[in-house]
Amino acid sequence: MRFVAEDLLAALLETTPRPTAQAPRDGRGLYGLVDHLGDLRYIGSTSSTAQTFYERIHRRHRTGSEGMSHYFSQMYNTGRMWRDRKDPMTKADxxxxxxxxxxxVVDHCRAVWLPLPDTADIPRLEAEVLSLAPDHAIAWNRRKMPTYDEPADLVEATLFRLRWGERELAAIERQRERFLGAKPSAATAPAPKPAAVLQVNIPSFPKGPFRFFTLDVETANNDRGSICQIGVACARPDNSIETWLTYVDPQVDRWVLTWLHGISVHTVQGAPTFPEVLSVLREALEGHIVYQHSGFDRTAIAAACGRCGLRLPQWDWRDSVHVARAAWPELRGNGGHGLASLKRHLGLVFDHHDAGEDARACAEVVIRAENIQRVRFRPTVHPAPTWLGNGDDLDLIEDLEEAAIPAHPSPAAPVPVFEQPALASRRIGETVITQGNIDNSHIYLRSFFEMFPADAIGGSSRAIAASREIAVDWGGSTMVMTDLDGPKRFFRKRAWIRDFFERNEIRAGDTVVVEEIGAYRYRVALEARSASSAAGGHAEAGAGRNQPDFTMS
Incomplete structure (x- = not known):
């Protein structure tokens, strides 16, 4: 009996969450904890044959002591639900x-679980699933999330059900005051606290000289102007790199990309606004070469300037993707030249979707490319106009970065120019189909997800879908218009996928290729049969298939 980690992860991400009290009392395997917002935050397993889902989820995580890997208890140790278990003076409250x-937790949190047989190597499967899981789904595992602020309305709903009296309500109010660091008053309710005055702190920019800079941004949502983090890597003449990083308060209410980079409205509390950050960067980068990896970062800066009514900075924008294409042409059609692909190919070490880390990786790409082939650039023509209003369509701004050319061409040969390739029929990745894909009508895009446009990537539900859709040609009579589910890294609309599998008689182990055939247009096609498919054909339904035997509850 064989279990595939990708199928197990997909099941955890897709299974409908249930109340913790419904966790099986006799089942073991993998499970996930879902917070009051409906987001999967922790993936774990039953650790021994004596421990069941019910024991682990409903008892340990819910009722265990905070601070001891009991994650519901830890993450909701806040406000009126807070206690200091080591303080005997406040034990009753x-x-x-x-x-x-x-x-x-009973009322507002949920869990998912996947029963596995006791013969399965559950610790190994847990480790494999954790290695594949998106960051948002294991945020509690890595302790990257702070304790939640008290969800006051939901707490009130629970109190309404409990029908607690004045004594109990007074006790939890004292706990709230203790949590906030205030002294409880026996006679009166505490006076409202004034809003905290937070000091805006912009890091000092490094002192040069520098040969070039690389810049990367992260955004709060699919609006490119909603910049919430900016990183700049500064390359010195000796090729050492110094990184500058700041959070930015985008002053927006819609945060749908927190799952991707971990930045939330709480993270940027007290951070400088974009105009304040731009005043530092405008002076530091003015007239210098500034690399971005693809065109997103420049258009994000332009969009943020448009939102704030600011003039575009006069930076000499370059694209490190062009440099990478010139240095490593073998990656074209073989993973591409995105940072994720270059990370694997060059052995780069960085934390993707952190603006500072990505900027440093971009600088390393340029420096390594220079070591392979000296690169120079024609002068960049800055786009006009330099003033953008709120109504300008930033997707129509022409990409005017020049192509990279060798600095020392052979005198006998014309100077080769590495132009950006046309979008038609550009292979962006391939994926091996699993039985879980076939059973659930989805296709994994994880290994090349960064190749899709950022503004076509949405959140985990249709309510937070991307602002733009892509067209998918799958061989049917009509193309499918869909955005991409960022947390799951799937096509959001999936009804067509079952038809695609049936039309091509696809079985587990077959390889499907995804090609970019135009701007926001893609083709999905069967590329190769698995060895078992080729040997046994497709006549015997189910023969030779790799079927996971777990049961989803």
Whole structure:
């Protein structure tokens, strides 16, 4: 009996969450914890044959002591549900706060579980699933998330169900005050606290001289102007790199890309606004070469300037993708020249979707390319006009970066110019189909997901879909218009995928290729049969298929 980690992860991501009290009392395997917002945040497993889903999820994580890997208890140790278990002076009040927290989890949190046989190597499968899981789904595992602010409305709903009296309500109010660091008052309710005055702190920019800069941004949502982090890598004449990084308060209410980069409205509290950051960068980068990796970062800066009514900075924009294409042409059609592909090919070490890390990686790409083949650039023509209003369509701004050419061409040969290739029929990746794909009508895009346009990538539900869709030619009578589910890294609309599998008689192990055939246009096609498919044909339904035997509850 063989289990595939990708199928197990897909099942955890797609299974409908259920109340913790419904966790099986006799089942073991993998499970996930879902927060009050409906997001999967933790993936774990039952650690021994004596431990069941019910014991682990409903008892340990919900009612266990905070601070001891009991994650519901830890993440909701806040506000009126807060206690300091080591403080004997507040034990009576703290016990009531903990009881409220236990009931809050029952009412508003959920879990998913995948029963596995005791013969399965559950610890190994857990490790494999964790290695593949998107960051948002294991944010609690890595302790990258702070304790939640008290969801006051939901707490009130739980209190309404409990029908607690004045004594209990006074006790949890004292706990809230203790949590906030205020002294409780026996006679009166605490006066409202004034809003905290936060000091805007922009890091000092490094002192030169520098040969060039690389810049990367992260955004809060699919609006390119919603910049929430900017990183700049500064390359010195000796090729050492110094990185500058700051959060940016985009002053938006819609945060749909937190799953990708981990930045939220709480992260940027007190951070400088874009105009404040641009005033530092405008002076530091003015007149210098500034690399971006693809065209997204420049258009994001332009969009943010348009939102704020600011003039575009006069930076000498270059594209490190062009440099990479000139240095490593073998990657064309074989993973491409995105940072994720270059990370694998060059052995780069960085944390993708952190603006500082990505900027440093971009600088390393340029420096390594120079070591292979000296690169020079024709002067860049800055786009006109330099003033953008809110109504300008930033997707129509012409990409005027010049192509890279060798600095020392052979005198006998014309100077070769490495132009950006046309979009038609550009292979961006391939994926091996699993039985889980076939059963659930989806196609994994994880290994080349960064090749899709960022503004076509949405959140985990249709309510937070991307602002733009792509067209998918799958061989049917009509093309499918869909955006991409960022957390799951799938095509969001999937009804066509079952027809695609049936039309091509696809079985587990077959290879499907994805090609870019135009701007926001893609083709999905069968490329190769698996060895078992080629040997046994497709006549015997199910023969030779790799079927995961877990049961989804």
């Amino acid at each position: 703290g016990d009531l706060a903990k009881a409220l927290r236990n009931e809050f």
